[in-house]
Amino acid sequence: MSNYPSENPQLPEDINISTSHPLKDFLVLLVGVGCIVGLLVLSISLLATYLSPLVPFSWEHQVLESWQQPAVDEPYQQEFERLLRVFKLVEKQSELETDMTLHIHHMDSEIPNAFATLGGHIFVTQGLLSQVQSDTGLAMVIAHEIAHVKHRHPIQALSRGVLIQLVMAVILGDNGMANSLISPSGTMLALKFNRDMEYQADETAVAIIKRSFETLDGADEFFRIALEEHGSSGWSDVFQTHPDMAARLVRIRQALK
Amino acid sequence: MDVLFQLGVFITLLFLGYVFGRRAEARHYKTIRMRERAFRKIVVLNERFPPPHLCQHQSTMVCGNVVVSVDYFKVVVAGLRSLVGGRMTSYESLLDRGRREAILRMQNEAKNLGAEAVINLKFETSQISGQAGQGLGSIEVLAYGTALIPVIPE
Amino acid sequence: MLISNIEIIPNKKIVQHLGLVQGSTVRAKHAGKDIMAGFKNIFGGELSSYTELLQESREEAISRMSQQAAALGANAVINVRFSTSAIAAGASEILAYGTAVVIED
Incomplete structure (x- = not known):
């Protein structure tokens, strides 16, 4: 009698594949990676918010100094x-610090x-000028933008954006699929800081x-x-750079009283 | 709105990948099990020398190959996994299926030649990238070995 | 479980061949180690995190193969072969396969 098998053995199925449900695996990973990315974006954003005001305004000014207003039609x-x-x-x-200069x-x-x-x-823009008829209305818009400059928001937003992009690029590398999931969520988190900036600028503008x-x-x-033209953005608030117009208007009106 | 749209496309693809990927995998496993039962008589070993009772047989090389593709869901899970590290469970079943299918195709070729056994089995796995740099596109598994065919006495 | 990558196990007699067994695993290192490996690529030298990764995977592949062999009632696997393939960036698949046998002294 031969000591070789006459037929192939029937092997158990669950040794080379794991039996855990793929959806459960996916959810655990999603929550884990989500928390890590959230913490990372949060810390980078805070870092940018606190460090970028340390950059002297004159540096910022030097970069764009040669920008002249072309003749208006x-x-x-x-x-x-x-x-x-x-x-x-x-x-x-506007009570700006002495080294800050504004250009309209x-x-x-x-x-x-x-x-x-x-x-x-x-x-x-010309569109805004023809839409806003009253001087106070126009002044409010300009004051809002001046407040952004006063609080150093442009450089904060820029450095935050650059840092987040950089860190994401280093971590994700050419991991294409993770990229398509994580980058948008990172951007969304960063937008929250933009909305906080808008509220802060509104407050200063009213003052x-x-x-x-x-x-x-x-x-x-x-x-x-x-608000009349576009309506309230409602739940899609999360995806906007600017806060919900209705909520903003309520805040501004309260501050104006 | 742009981000919302991107997210929508992503979730749709993920859902489609999950539903169709799961279905295809379940169906594939079903046929694999059925054919494995049918081909059980063709013994596959990876020893180099033929069993003594098959020593007088003719030999010829047989091979079987298969290219299996991943679904979007698996790629996303694997992409997340590669950030955290650890076992990539989503690819394990894919490779398992590929290997068993390759053996089955090899056995099928051996059966058509009238073989009784295949010895010295070897595997070769290679990646065929669907989209360059976008992780795994699909994999090719090749199984090859020597079929032992009984000599018909004249 | 005795593992051998030749057809025999010295000083033992193979009483029964049982058939093909295989074990495989796909693993990845976390992104931090991938980044460090990227830096290491500039200077050369051993990528110890990947050495570790492949070693862990190989051990797991062997243990899975042994589990299959044990399920058939074997006490040794002979003629074991390894096959490694890069599946995705930073992840590798290790396959170990061999013939499950019953041995006696």
Whole structure:
């Protein structure tokens, strides 16, 4: 009799594969990695918030010093003068530190928008100028952007963004699939800091406005129009750089009283 | 909104990968078990020398190969796992399936030649990257060995 | 469980061959070690974290193969072969396979 088998053995199935449910595995991993990424983004953001104000404003200014306002087109000349006038009024009351200088720019764009960037450069679009009729309304928008500069928000946002991108790139490497899951969630967390900045800028802006004008009627004009046009963003708040307009308007109105 | 859209696409792909991947895997395992039972008579060993009672047989090389692809769900789980470290359970069943399927195809070839056994079995596993740098695309498993065919007396 | 990578086990008699057994595992190191390995790549030298990873995997593959052999009632595995393949970045698959046998003195 041969000592070789006459047929292949029947092997148990669960030795080379694990029997745990794949969904359970996935959820445990998701929660674990989520916590780690959350902590990482949080600490980087806090680091950026506290360290970037230590960068002297003059450095920021040097980078964008050569940025000159191009000549404003003829039809907008009047609007530009109004912008300059209101800007000067607000700037006087903004109580900036002595080394900070502000520059106002007019942008030929129909979309109502205003933003502040590195070096104290503030941009206001033609669309916003034609939408916001009252001087107090325009002053509130400008004061909001000045407040961003005052609190060093542009450099904070920039350094936070760069740091998060860098750390993510180092950790994830070419791990494509994890990248597509983790990067958006990291970005979403970082946006929370942006919303906190908006609230802070709103508060400071109201304080500036209170010093510049006697009557505060119409200071919320831009926010009111924006809310009427786009409506409340509701639950999608998590995905926005700016906080929910309705909540913001309530806060601003309270502060204005 | 852009982030929301990305997340939506991602979750949809994940869900599709999970549902269809699970179904395909269950179906594959079912046929593997069925065919393993049918081919049990063709003994597979990885010893180099034929068993004494099969020494007079003719020999020829047989091989069987298979390319199995991962599903999106498995790739995502493995991607997360590679950050934390540890056992990649999502790929284990894939490789197990691939190897058993490759042996079955080899056995099938041996059976068509009228073989009674396959000796000196060897495995070869290689990665065929679907999307370059995006982790595992699919894997190829090759099983090869020497089939022993009884000589028909003239 | 005796493991051998030749066809015999010295001084023992094989009384019964049982069939093919295999054990495999896929493992990865955590991202921190991957980054350190990336730095090490610049200077050269041994990547001890990956050495460790492959060693752990190989041990697990052997233990799984032994489990299969034990399930068949074998007390040795002969002619064991290893096969390693890189499955994804930073992860590797180790396969160990051999023939389960029953031996006697």
